[in-house]
Every structure is written in structure tokens, then in C-alpha cells.
Amino acid sequence: xxxxxxxxxxxxxxxxxxxxxxxxxxxxxxxxxxxxxxxxxxxxxxxxxxxxxxxxxxxxxxxxxxxxxxxxxxxxxxxxxxxxxxxxxxxxxxxxxxxxxxxxxxxxxxxxxxxxxxxxxxxxxxxxxxxxxxxxxxxxxxxxxxxxxxxxxxxxxxxxxxxxxxxxxxxxxxxxxxxxxxxxxxxxxxxxxxxxxxxxxxxxxxxxxxxxxxxxxxxxxxxxxxxxxxxxxxxxxxxxxxxxxxxxxxxx
Ligand code: NAD
Numbered sequence: 001x002x003x004x005x006x007x008x009x010x011x012x013x014x015x016x017x018x019x020x021x022x023x024x025x026x027x028x029x030x031x032x033x034x035x036x037x038x039x040x041x042x043x044x045x046x047x048x049x050x051x052x053x054x055x056x057x058x059x060x061x062x063x064x065x066x067x068x069x070x071x072x073x074x075x076x077x078x079x080x081x082x083x084x085x086x087x088x089x090x091x092x093x094x095x096x097x098x099x100x101x102x103x104x105x106x107x108x109x110x111x112x113x114x115x116x117x118x119x120x121x122x123x124x125x126x127x128x129x130x131x132x133x134x135x136x137x138x139x140x141x142x143x144x145x146x147x148x149x150x151x152x153x154x155x156x157x158x159x160x161x162x163x164x165x166x167x168x169x170x171x172x173x174x175x176x177x178x179x180x181x182x183x184x185x186x187x188x189x190x191x192x193x194x195x196x197x198x199x200x201x202x203x204x205x206x207x208x209x210x211x212x213x214x215x216x217x218x219x220x221x222x223x224x225x226x227x228x229x230x231x232x233x234x235x236x237x238x239x240x241x242x243x244x245x246x247x248x249x250x251x252x
Contacts, residue, residue, distance in 0.1 A: 010096025014193035018221035074129030119161035189247030214249030
């Protein structure tokens with residue numbers, strides 16, 4: 001089965017931008033590049049996709065707004081599909097997310113609410129609003145975290161949001177399987193992106209984080225994007241309702 005259209009949230013940089021390139025290289029033609037604030041970064045992703053032969057569509061929305069942001073993204077994406085002559089969405093990658101590192105003592109309602117809005121509410125409602133546009137045999141992939149299976153005392157709100165997303169997506173898996181649509185998550189370990197910019201370049205931090213992986217290094221956005229591309233392809237048709245570890249063999 002050939003896939004032609006993909007919507008990726010948070011595709012302006014990091015894992016999302018690498019995923020946009022990987023999906024384009026595997027044949028996707030129309031790519032929805034959702035971004036939050038950084039229009040220049042989104043345009044850089046778009047330029048790269050054009051050079052790979054795809055047609056990018058830029059869609060801005062702040063996921064901290066939750067459901068209304070999800071509705072706006074779905075509306076803009078469906079308009080783009082119609083304008084370019086496509087009948088629906090082949091691949092939806094829910095990638096955008098924020099860290100919001102907080103321990104039990106640090107937990108505050110505002111940060112907690114923001115992390116849930118961006119990482120759980122908006123992605124789930126985006127799937128809700130996109131469901132009627134997903135093509136039979138399509139693919140849904142969400143970016144979770146290795147922290148849903150290993151204790152991360154510093155990331156309570158973050159872990160709760162990602163574990164919630166994994167659970168909610170597993171819950172919709174049987175329904176979407178009736179249409180041949182698979183729903184899976186990837187669970188990265190530490191990846192070299194702006195998400196970790198506040199600590200990764202401190203003395204020894206990169207090396208210390210790298211030692212958690214069996215490979216002795218932190219991951220690249222492409223390490224995760226290639227797994228997402230597989231889960232977004234016909235070759236993964238017999239996998240659904242799963243979270244695929246992409247921690248590079250961390251804490252084995
Ligand atoms: P990143 O910070 O480079 O990218 C995050 C993306 O999400 C950006 O495109 C950003 O614009 C978007 N985003 C953030 N807040 C938003 C908002 N309020 N509205 C709209 N868009 C918003 O980081 P990344 O590492 O590429 O993160 C991608 C995903 O990977 C996230 O879901 C993150 O939780 C997950 N993840 C990352 C790591 C890591 O170590 N980098 C580890 C595990 C999971």
C-alpha cells in the first residue's frame with residue numbers, strides 16, 4: 001500500500017523535523033508541518049521537504065490551548081488535503097511535546113495543566129477530529145517516552161501525560177483496526193534535541209546520559225524518526241496497540 005499524505009505535529013525541529021524528512025524519503029507527497037511558534041524553523045523543514053520532492057503545508061497552533069488547537073489543526077489540514085486533491089490522511093504522527101520537569105515537591109497546577117494540554121489533551125482531540133479523515137489502512141504513531149516504563153522522579157507531570165496518551169491510544173486501537181488502521185507509540189530515551197537544551201551541554205551531561213544506552217551515546221532525531229517511518233509504512237501492518245522502545249537499549 002502506498003501512502004501519500006502525512007500530518008506531523010511539532011515538525012519544525014527535532015524528532016518531528018527528522019520524521020518529516022524520513023516520511024518524505026519513503027514516498028509521502030503532502031506533509032502537514034504543524035508548529036507552535038517558530039515559523040522560521042517550520043519553513044526550514046518545508047524547504048528540506050521540497051528538496052526531497054514533497055509538498056509541505058505549514059499549520060500553526062499552540063497546543064497549550066488543548067481541544068480548540070486540535071480542532072483548528074484538523075480543519076486546516078483537511079482544507080489542505082482537499083486543495084491538493086487528496087481524499088484523506090494516510091499517516092498521523094503526534095510528535096509535539098514539552099518536558100515540564102517536576103518532582104513531587106515541585107509539582108504546581110499551572111505547569112501540570114500545561115503539560116497535560118500539550119502532551120495529552122491536544123493529541124487525543126486531534127486524533128478525534130482527524131478520525132473521519134484517516135484513510136483505511138492508515139497509520140497513527142505517537143511519540144511517548146521511555147519514562148512510562150522506568151521511574152523518573154523528576155518528571156511526574158510529563159510521565160503522567162505520556163502514559164495517559166499511550167493508554168488512550170491503546171484504547172482506540174481495536175476500533176481503528178476495523179479499518180486496517182494501526183496505532184502505535186515510540187518511547188525514546190535521551191535524544192539530542194532542543195527539549196534537553198537546558199542541561200545536555202553542561203559538563204559531563206551528554207556522556208552521563210549516553211551511558212544509559214547500551215550503545216554508550218544519546219540518540220539522534222533520526223534514530224527515532226526511522227522507527228516512526230517503519231511504523232508509518234505498510235511493512236508494520238501486523239503491529240498495533242504497541243509502544244516500541246527507542247531508548248537505544250537503556251536500562252536493560
Ligand atoms: P523539541 O523541543 O526539539 O521539539 C518539540 C516540538 O514540539 C517542537 O516542534 C515544538 O514546536 C513543538 N511544541 C512544543 N510545545 C508546543 C506547543 N505548546 N504548541 C505547539 N507545538 C509545540 O523536542 P523533541 O525531542 O524533538 O520532542 C519531540 C517529542 O519527543 C516530544 O513529544 C517529546 O516529549 C518526545 N521525547 C523526546 C525525548 C528527548 O530526549 N528529546 C525523549 C523522549 C520523548
